[in-house]
Amino acid sequence: MAEVLVYVDHVDGAVRKPTLELLTLARRIGEPVAVALGAGADATAAVLAEHGAVKVLTADAPEFAEYLVVPKVDALQAAYDAVSPAAVLVPSSAEGKEIAARLAVRIGSGIITDAVDLEAGDEGPVATQSAFAASFTTKSRVSKGTPVITVKPNSAPVEAAPAAGAVEALAVTFGALATGTKVTGRTPRESTGRPELTEAAIVVSGGRGVNGAENFGIIEELADSLGAAVGASRAAVDAGWYPHTNQVGQTGKSVSPQLYIASGISGAIQHRAGMQTSKTIVAINKDAEAPIFDLVDYGVVGDLFAVVPQLTAEIKARKG
């Protein structure tokens, strides 16, 4: 069976959920061979094996942390040369997309980004994508070279599928461009203890209607009552009420949770681009004409300062 390279997104050995979803998709088109780089790479093997990785290629070097993107491209290319895979799958993070794109140029392949589903086809893997703020669904293939495909979080279930997952050291030689962009400082983002926005099953977002940083507490309380991640519209982010890392939309994160709750968000096209594929959508807005209501499964026309706290209290009461 053909091998499929899966690029592993992990933090010091802790594999992030989208990578496990990639393994599910990879198994539909071949045998997953994982590539894990940087500090803690070896520690990823156990969980990758549980989810279907037949092999885990690992490499660690200071270059991965000290220089931007290119050292990882060199390593992924080394894995590509070693394995000659049928396809290369990479998580659709900002960095993942850049790594995948540069690899594609080097190996003379086409690239598909932000796939939301993947299946085997007669002429190679077929990727499903959303276009124009998710108002269209397209199916496409890579028609030149080995398909390089980046996949969005929440695109497939995580499935247990025990495999060997033997760790093998990957030999990497860095090219001249690897040290081109130096990372001279790094401030890790503080953990909020809440789920990762793109990976969360429920997202609770606030917009301009929240009217002040101090009021975001009621959005957070609702989120916590549901074990949800917190999102924000660009208007709320631009006003400085919530960090940009939480922005949902075209220039923020694209989310596809089971449940999306929008409070005080009008539903501009750029916001919809980042949340329209959510399974169930709920909105609270005092303007009955707000475009967000075109998307909802359930909407409450009302003042969020009355509705949200009541909702939170009711959820807490029901959960006991």
Next chain:
Amino acid sequence: MSLRIVVCVKYVPDATGDRQFTEDLTVNRDDVDGLLSELDEYAVEQALQISENSDDDVEITVLTVGPEDAKDALRKALSMGADKAIHVEDDDLHGTDVMGTSLVLAKAIEKAGYDLVITGMASTDGTMGVLPAILAERLGVPQATLLSEVKVEDGTVTGRRDGDSASEQLQASLPALVSVTDQSGEARYPSFKGIMAAKKKPVESWDLEDLEIEADEVGLEGSWTAVDSAAQRPARTAGTIVKDEGEGGKQLAEFLAGQKFI
């Protein structure tokens, strides 16, 4: 010293219009008004700021690959303050994907001559956001991408990249490629004077022959990916909408419980 900046700008269908695909499954660029991608205005703005903060002799060239109408995008960038423009246009470019577009841009950038290339973070129609990285790979220069802050001094570009897990400080020597996010600072509106001045600024037109690119390397035929189908997402079935008369939060909780979220 002189500093030559090339800013890549894209002409895109207005996102607030009713965007569609054509029969050959390329983006329909005829039925929706086009404009300079808002995300590329940020790239033009940063080029202007680098120029304003520099003692060097800075020349800003805006470059687009696109149909005849894409000149509008160049005009807008010129009226914001860029010095000159290059329009790469060729009938054979119809349907070109990111690999082809990046090839054309790379050749045009090399022909124009550059110390710094600046792009937007993503185009508002394709939204792949991978062209900047590909361009850096093709040009063989450092990539300092997704910057929300950028500075150029003594042949070095520095900037801040706000990533998922950390905010990073980056540094690279020129020549280099930079992409900027919409967090980099609001783009200026063209002034009346700027609009008048733009009319006299030079716009060069190049075709594939000028760039020594063969027709089969680009276009729909030369595309590295194939779109097999495009279907409009079914409109979401109309949901239940209630007016809050004191019980809205409880009603919503009831709905969520019914859906097994609570």
